[in-house]
Amino acid sequence: MVTTFLSVRTEKFPETCFNKAMAELAHSRVTIREVADEAGVSIATVSRVLNSRDDVAPETRELVSRIIQERGYIANRSARGLSVGRTGLVGVLVPLVYPAYFSSILSGATEALQEHDLRAVLSPTGHQHDREVTLLDRLMHGLTDGALIVLPEESSQELERLLDAGYHFVVIDPLMPLDDRIPSVSAAHTSGADQAMKHLLGLGHRRIAIITGPDGWVATEDRRRGYHAALAAAGILPDPELEVESNFEIDGGELAAGVLLDLAEPPTAIFAFNDNHAIGAIQAARARGIRVPEDLSIVGFDDVEHATIVTPTLTTVRQPLAEMGRTAVSLLTRLLERQSFETLHVELATRLVVRESSGPAPS
Amino acid sequence: MVTTFLSVRTEKFPETCFNKAMAELAHSRVTIREVADEAGVSIATVSRVLNSRDDVAPETRELVSRIIQERGYIANRSARGLSVGRTGLVGVLVPLVYPAYFSSILSGATEALQEHDLRAVLSPTGHQHDREVTLLDRLMHGLTDGALIVLPEESSQELERLLDAGYHFVVIDPLMPLDDRIPSVSAAHTSGADQAMKHLLGLGHRRIAIITGPDGWVATEDRRRGYHAALAAAGILPDPELEVESNFEIDGGELAAGVLLDLAEPPTAIFAFNDNHAIGAIQAARARGIRVPEDLSIVGFDDVEHATIVTPTLTTVRQPLAEMGRTAVSLLTRLLERQSFETLHVELATRLVVRESSGPAPS
DNA sequence: CTGTTAGCGCGTTCAT
DNA sequence: ATGAACGCGCTAACAG
Helix, strand or coil: CHHHHHHHHHHHHHHHHHHHHHHHHHCCCCCHHHHHHHHCCCHHHHHHHHCCCCCCCHHHHHHHHHHHHHHCCCCCHHHHHHHHCCCCEEEEEECCCCCHHHHHHHHHHHHHHHHCCCEEEEEECCCCCCCHHHHHHHHCECCECEEEEECCCCCHHHHHHHHHCCCCEEEECCCCCCCCCCCEEEECHHHHHHHHHHHHHHCCCCCEEEEECCCCCHHHHHHHHHHHHHHHHCCCCCCHHHEEECCCCHHHHHHHHHHHHCCCCCCCEEECCCHHHHHHHHHHHHHCCCCCCCCCEEEEEECCCHHHHCCCCCEEEECCHHHHHHHHHHHHHHHHCCCCCCCCEEEECCEEECCCCCCCCCC | CHHHHHHHHHHHHHHHHHHHHHHHHHCCCCCHHHHHHHHCCCHHHHHHHHCCCCCCCHHHHHHHHHHHHHHCCCCCHHHHHHHHCCCCEEEEEECCCCCHHHHHHHHHHHHHHHHCCCEEEEEECCCCHHHHHHHHHHHHCCCCCEEEEECCCCCHHHHHHHHHCCCCEEEECCCCCCCCCCCEEEECHHHHHHHHHHHHHHCCCCCEEEEECCCCCHHHHHHHHHHHHHHHHCCCCCCHHHEEECCCCHHHHHHHHHHHHCCCCCCCEEECCCHHHHHHHHHHHHHCCCCCCCCCEEEEEECCCHHHHCCCCCEEEECCHHHHHHHHHHHHHHHHCCCCCCCCEEEECCEEECCCCCCCCCC
16 A cells, blocks of 8 residues: 555656646646645545535544645636636626726626626627627636626627527626517616606706617617607607717717707707716807706716716716626526526616706796 | 547447537537537647647638537637636736726726737725735636736735745736835826926915825825925925825815815815815815815816816826726736846826816915 | 647545 | 546647
């Protein structure tokens, strides 16, 4: 027995020496084998201790634990991932990371992931949606256990293929209507628009403009629908002149608002697609000597920090962005654990936050 | 030969069948072996075309590529990582992800990482020191190839230990003075403070207050030094009353500015530690009926988007945050590739951006 | 140009 | 309670 052991050890020595040399050279990390050797136990035993199994003798456990401590050993995630089939990583696909809209979602998501001992692997797409291969690639199939996809530019079809490939993911704020099997988290756009419009109508506004996002987007269409429904309910005929589309930036909002304010019969209120637009609208008004909210009321959407910094502060429809991130993580973890679901689709409530940028309609 | 092959295959059949069944069940992904089998080539050959080696016959390459396409095969990154010894992941430790300061850095860093075919593993520490330590530990061991550490709360000693352990990382905006061997990227705080002060002094201000960050931080001390040097150069005696410390939020700035403005002899200008403070100062001034910049000039630091949204827009010292992220990535990749260095420390220039919040001193 | 072989570090039977 | 042996999916020597 002992002889065999020794002979094995002898045979392995050159290799071990080489490895050690490499370790010194490359500062490579401690492996489970080194711990096992130093403790004079097998790799399997160390593995048992690592995963806190109960079939290990107390003394053995303590010995191994001590050596693990001393040598500062930490399991190699790649190896464990390969062996177990899970990596503890979640891909997060997001068009950009900087804008407050995205970083809010990201913030909530990473926090929630942390609580599940998962980590986010960031993959900004920069709005470039090439081929579906790159989608899979970006998801890092084989490195991530699943993914969160924010504002996907992919079609429902492409996402369905992902689903069929057995990949687990949750879509946050879908751009397009998605197949029912695709898990998603979004905000109550229609209701948000309704709240904004009721607020403005309640203030006596009758000529209310809307700045929208791109045609076809769920957010655009839902909010437009809310806008029209509210107008209809108030017996107001919609005026196509009062609907303009814009990009997402402040300058886009300024431009769009400029067009509206320069109309022969300008609106007394603007319902903007996001807070950036609303801020742009404030600037457009200021440039024309139009006072907000005395001459013009403005309501934004999102309620990011900007809304409280601009003068006047913004009345806006709050989207619970961080909460959307959290919720998506909660869906995803249940997917990963193959739990059953009541529903794959969560719509979080939006809420009007009234501040200074809206007021009674001018008489 | 053939017999052996068949026999091996036969032996493996039951297992293969099982795996296939599992695959159906768990929607597990296509492996390199399946591709190889279907193409009638060896695994090595598939690997070769995967890594676009040139020692593959054109027909073979095309055949394999086609099957890879058809079956939607994507390499398992864990396996590759285990084999190659690199994961293609970089840990990014950051106190929080939401604030513009951090998301700006993050934005630049992830972009640059993308260009090197690396991905960021996001690890918010929530300003908790112990969490930072354990996170670092976990990240560096077998999960990531290296790390970016933003505003580390770790002492130089702790970081040096990481260094000695052979970990590759770059510190962005060090809080404390670090050992010279630790690679770092920061902004020119002293010069930034100097520019701000010269600007204010040039406008005739003599009683200039400063809102600082926590004592001992590099940013605080460097800027304080710049502040004092500029005062001295102008022959102005520093007044301890005019130096107040604050947290990083708007309300902290408002509070600090409030104290300053309520002094018996209030300052005519405030040099704030960041844009949030400056915005808070504007609010404090507004609350007291003090006009900016007529009665009070304010200069911020950072130049995040907020600076252009607030009224009046902020004169501020611009830190190239995204660029700092990029630069750190560039240092890190060179570290990873064990290239030689001219310098491990990069200090990026800051630049005064003059907007509306600063003006001539009141007479 | 292609196949064979040998690991990468870890979890996991199956013996003992 | 513990160890030997195998496999996870892939890359990289080394033959031929």
